Amino acid sequence: MKEIILIKTGEIALKGLNKSSFEDVLVKNTKWRLHSLGQFKFRKAQSTIYCEPQSDDIDLDEACRRVSRVFGIAAFSRARVAAKDFEDICENTLDFLGEELEYAATFKVEAKRADKSFPMKSPEICRELGGRILERYHHLKVDVEHPDVLVMVEIRETAAYIHGKQLPGAGGIPIGTSGKAAILISGGIDSPVAGYMMAKRGLELCGVHFASPPYTSERAKQKVIALMEKMAEYCGRMKLFVVPFTEIQEQIRDKCPEELFTIVMRRFMMRIADQVARKQDCGALITGESVGQVASQTVKAIACTDIVTDLPVFRPVIGMDKREIIAIANE
Numbered sequence: 001m002k003e004i005i006l007i008k009t010g011e012i013a014l015k016g017l018n019k020s021s022f023e024d025v026l027v028k029n030t031k032w033r034l035h036s037l038g039q040f041k042f043r044k045a046q047s048t049i050y051c052e053p054q055s056d057d058i059d060l061d062e063a064c065r066r067v068s069r070v071f072g073i074a075a076f077s078r079a080r081v082a083a084k085d086f087e088d089i090c091e092n093t094l095d096f097l098g099e100e101l102e103y104a105a106t107f108k109v110e111a112k113r114a115d116k117s118f119p120m121k122s123p124e125i126c127r128e129l130g131g132r133i134l135e136r137y138h139h140l141k142v143d144v145e146h147p148d149v150l151v152m153v154e155i156r157e158t159a160a161y162i163h164g165k166q167l168p169g170a171g172g173i174p175i176g177t178s179g180k181a182a183i184l185i186s187g188g189i190d191s192p193v194a195g196y197m198m199a200k201r202g203l204e205l206c207g208v209h210f211a212s213p214p215y216t217s218e219r220a221k222q223k224v225i226a227l228m229e230k231m232a233e234y235c236g237r238m239k240l241f242v243v244p245f246t247e248i249q250e251q252i253r254d255k256c257p258e259e260l261f262t263i264v265m266r267r268f269m270m271r272i273a274d275q276v277a278r279k280q281d282c283g284a285l286i287t288g289e290s291v292g293q294v295a296s297q298t299v300k301a302i303a304c305t306d307i308v309t310d311l312p313v314f315r316p317v318i319g320m321d322k323r324e325i326i327a328i329a330n331e
Contacts, residue, residue, distance in 0.1 A: 002081040003060060003096075005067055006154075006161060007049040010074025011173055023049065025174040026072040029236060033066045045157065046114060064167070069234045071200050072177075073169030077152070079161040084118055086125070089153060090132045093162050097151055100164065101133060106143035109133070111153045118155045125153055171200065175236045178202030181314065182277035183286040184269060185209050185240075187223040189329045190288030190317055192231050196328070197316040198286050199235040206238055206280050208273045210245040241276050245269070262296045266305045274309040284312045290325070291318055 007030070012022045027042045027049060034040050039054040040063075051067070053060065060078060067076050080096035082088045094101075101107060111125035120128070129151065134140060150165040178201055185191040185207045195205050209224045210216075221242060228240050248268055256264050273285055289297045306313055317325050 004053070004079055004081060004161070005051040005060070005064060006077045006079050006163065007051055007067065007073050008075040008166065008169070009047055009049065009072060010169070010171065012072060013047050020044075022072070022174060022177055025176050026070070029072065029174050029176070030067065030070050032236065033070055034063055037063055037066075066233075067169070068167060069170055070174075071170050071172040071202070071234065072174035074171060075166040075169050077161075077163035077166050079154075079163035082160040082162055084115065084155060084160050086120060086128065089125075089160050089162065090129060092160075093129060093151060093153070094133070094136055096162055097149065097164060098136075100149045101137050101140065101151075104140065104148035106141050106147045107133060107149040107151060108142060108144050108147035109151045109153070111155070113155045115155050115157055125155075129153065170234060173200075173202040175199055175202060176204045179284070180204040180206070180280065180282045181284040181286050182206050182208050182273055182280060182282045184273050184288075185224055185227065186288070187220050187227070188288070190290060190293075190325055191286075192227050192288070193325050193328050194286050194288040194314075194316050195231055196234055198314055199231075203284070203286075204238075205231075205235050205286070206276075206282065207240040208243060208276050209240060210243050210269055210272075212245045212249045215246065215249065239280070243272055243276070263301050263304055266296060266301075267308050270305045270313075271308045274311055277311060282311075284314055285309060286314045286316070288317055288325075289315050290320055290322075293322065 009023065009026065012019060012026065015022050023044050030051065031040065031042065038058040041052045041054055043050040064076065064078055067073060080092045082092040109126040109130045111122040113122045130142060133151065152163050154161045181198060181203045183191060183195040183205050185195065199205055207228055209221065211221050225240065228238055232238055249265060252261060252264050277285055289302060291297060291299065
C-alpha cells in the first residue's frame with residue numbers, strides 16, 4: 001500500500017506573495033536531506049507539501065526522522081494514500097492504523113473534506129468510519145478530548161490521506177531564506193546552540209574555528225568537527241574554516257598586558273572572522289556569548305570586540321543562563 005509524508009509549513013503561510021518562494025526553498029532543503037535514501041517526488045497544494053517516495057524500499061521511518069529536523073516544517077504526518085471511495089478509506093484505515101487501535105483504549109476520528117465534491121460530509125465520514133472501527137475493535141471507546149489514537153482522514157483533490165496525530169517539525173523558516181552568516185564556533189555548547197537558533201530563522205551558516213596548537217589540541221578540533229556534523233542534521237550543509245591562531249596568540253601574550261590578553265585576542269578573532277565572512281558572502285557574524293557568563297563577556301568587553309567589524313553580530317543566547325542553553329542543546 002502506498003504511503004507518503006504530508007508536510008505542513010506553518011509560518012511560511014504568513015509570507016503572502018513570497019510564500020511560493022519560501023516553499024520552493026523548503027522543498028529544495030528537504031530533498032537534500034532525503035536524497036541519500038532514494039528518490040522522492042514533491043508537490044505543493046493548499047499549504048501542504050506532499051513528499052512521495054518513488055520506490056517501495058525507501059526507509060520511511062528514517063525519512064520521517066530527517067524531515068523532523070528540517071527548519072520550515074511546522075508538522076508532518078506519515079500517511080496512507082487511499083482512493084476517494086469510502087470503502088477504500090475504511091479498508092486502508094483499519095490496515096494502516098490497526099496495530100495502534102488494537103492496543104489503545106480510546107480513539108477519535110477527524111475528517112477534512114477539502115474536495116467538496118466528495119459525497120459524504122466531514123461529520124458523516126467521522127460517524128461512519130468510527131462505527132466501522134468499533135465493529136472491528138469492540139474494546140475501544142470514543143474520546144473526543146484526549147484520545148489514545150487520533151484517526152485523521154483528509155479528502156483532497158487527487159486522493160484520500162489517512163494518518164494519525166501530526167508529529168511536530170523543527171519549526172522556523174527554511175535555511176537560506178534569510179541570507180548567510182559566519183559563526184565563531186568553539187568546542188563548547190554555546191556557539192552550536194547559537195548557530196542552531198539562527199539557522200532556525202533561515203540563515204545559512206559557515207563555521208570559523210581558531211586552532212592554537214599546542215595550546216589547543218587536535219582532539220579539540222575534532223570535537224568542533226563532530227559538533228558541526230551534529231548541527232548539520234538541522235542546519236544543513238556548512239563549511240568549516242579552521243584558522244591557525246598560535247602565532248597571533250603568542251604575539252598577544254608577549255606584547256600585551258596580561259589583563260588585556262583575552263579581550264585583545266577576541267578582537268583579533270572577530271576581525272579574522274569578519275574577513276572570512278565577507279569572502280563567503282556572509283552578511284553577519286554569530287557568537288555564543290552570554291552576558292556575564294565569563295569575565296570576557298561583559299557589556300564593555302562585548303562592545304570592545306564589536307568595534308572591529310561593521311557586520312551585525314547576532315548573539316541569540318545573550319540573555320540565557322547555562323541551564324537554558326543546555327536545555328536547547330538537549331532537544
